[in-house]
Amino acid sequence: MRIATWNINSVRARVDRALAYLQTRQIDVLALQETKVKDAAFPAEPFEAAGYEVAHFGLNQWNGVAIVSRAGLANVRAGFPGQPAFAKPGAPPALEARAIGADCGGVTVWSLYVPHGRAQGDPHMAYKLQFLQALTHDAVRSLSADPQTQLALVGDFNVAPLDSDVWDPAVFEGNTHTSPPERAGFAALAEAGLREVTRDHLSAEHAYTFWDYQQLRFAKNEGMRIDFAYCSPALADRVKAVRIAREERKGKGASDHVPVEIDLD
């Protein structure tokens, strides 16, 4: 079974690209982030015509996560237990569309879009750290309940764990994605017993998954590695290969992220 995760940066703008990608790469389960659409407007029909089932969680033009599967799609959950809500000034806390889970071919897959953080000191940064902490707590709960669980937490983690995961660490000093608290929040998932399998299978430096649209970042290969797959030990043992679909950044109408593929036995 081949699972892929992709921050698609609007599913409506790239539905044809997504369909071609599913077919070309023979993807069984595709976790999408930043679909940027409400549930009612998600273009499910073309995916269904291609033989896939779709589960989507989208509230407005921001965020939005989906799972597209031809390996089964059951027990769909919007939001993970304990997921923090975000309180905009003057508004009650509201859950954002940043997590959807489903059982696909014997694997529980979560498509995750970790908050960006915006800036050090911004309320969104505290929210980002809370999100990672709550995700870790829920992972601990799942692993405790069933040590053999087949669990994959995939998506855009918005953290660059190593200096070699960004083209120039100096650019990120004092900014988001590389700060010690963010890296600690990311590492806590490993300390909880999960394994980040893309690093296990693809340790090369500058194996980027994101290139900003601005300033010719892709042409200059000035990217970031921020899309990952944390797996339970039992599932991690089944991972045979990992591939970054760099070709998806090419051409007109590309997302700024590319898919990351995980092959299971």
Place this chain on the structure above:
DNA sequence: ATGACTCATTACATGAGA
């Protein structure tokens, strides 16, 4: 080659992204 931001919005300027 890979190409100079892009996407969605009760839109024509703004917010968000990283």
